[in-house]
Amino acid sequence: MHRLAGTIHLEAMTSDDLDEVLALETRAFPDPWTRAQFEAELTNPHAEILLARRGISTQDGGAIVGYLAYWHILDEIQILDVAVDPDMRRQGIARMLLAHVLTTSATQDCVTWSLEVRASNDAARRLYEGAGFRVVNTRPGYYAHGKEDALIMVRGTVPGT
Numbered sequence: 001m002h003r004l005a006g007t008i009h010l011e012a013m014t015s016d017d018l019d020e021v022l023a024l025e026t027r028a029f030p031d032p033w034t035r036a037q038f039e040a041e042l043t044n045p046h047a048e049i050l051l052a053r054r055g056i057s058t059q060d061g062g063a064i065v066g067y068l069a070y071w072h073i074l075d076e077i078q079i080l081d082v083a084v085d086p087d088m089r090r091q092g093i094a095r096m097l098l099a100h101v102l103t104t105s106a107t108q109d110c111v112t113w114s115l116e117v118r119a120s121n122d123a124a125r126r127l128y129e130g131a132g133f134r135v136v137n138t139r140p141g142y143y144a145h146g147k148e149d150a151l152i153m154v155r156g157t158v159p160g161t
């Protein structure tokens, strides 16, 4: 059991947060999303990017320590991107972001949650397994960087079953 260092609150990302989120994204991934990708999701009506930020509320203006991007289409959620500041990991921030999305979408009649993860990404796989996701398929060579397989993980109803 790990405790959050200080107070963290969750809020929706806006274009004002782009520079800070891009800096974190670049530290977190070998193949980071570009500014254009974040901008596209900020204007996509099906997309939401949830931020974890230091402080009790938005008024505190604390640093962004993590985020989770997803699409919500009908009764399905697709998790697109999750990252936590390397200096703030193993404190439950990703679990907090994920739990918030799972809980709120369940009350909106969502029945399927899915995502893709690098086969070698043990930290993320354990995070998702702990939230009830399971591996249902593999996409060989899906990630161009490192030519690595993607595991498709699903929670809830597997599409097509």
Ligand SMILES: CC(C)(COP(=O)(O)OP(=O)(O)OC[C@H]1O[C@@H](n2cnc3c(N)ncnc32)[C@H](O)[C@@H]1OP(=O)(O)O)[C@@H](O)C(=O)NCCC(=O)NCCS
Pocket (backbone or CB within 6 Å): 001, 002, 028, 029, 081, 082, 083, 084, 085, 088, 089, 090, 091, 092, 093, 094, 095, 096, 116, 117, 118, 121, 122, 123, 124, 126, 127, 128, 130
């Ligand atoms: C994956 C990532 C988002 C996890 O963020 P985090 O805030 O450190 O995760 P949490 O503290 O909420 O951990 C929740 C659970 O996930 C698992 N987990 C997280 N990091 C882990 C690690 N380094 N090794 C093993 N398990 C890990 C554990 O089960 C953990 O529970 P526990 O701490 O009680 O054992 C973070 O490591 C990260 O940003 N990685 C780089 C970006 C990335 O790979 N994103 C996922 C793309 S699919």
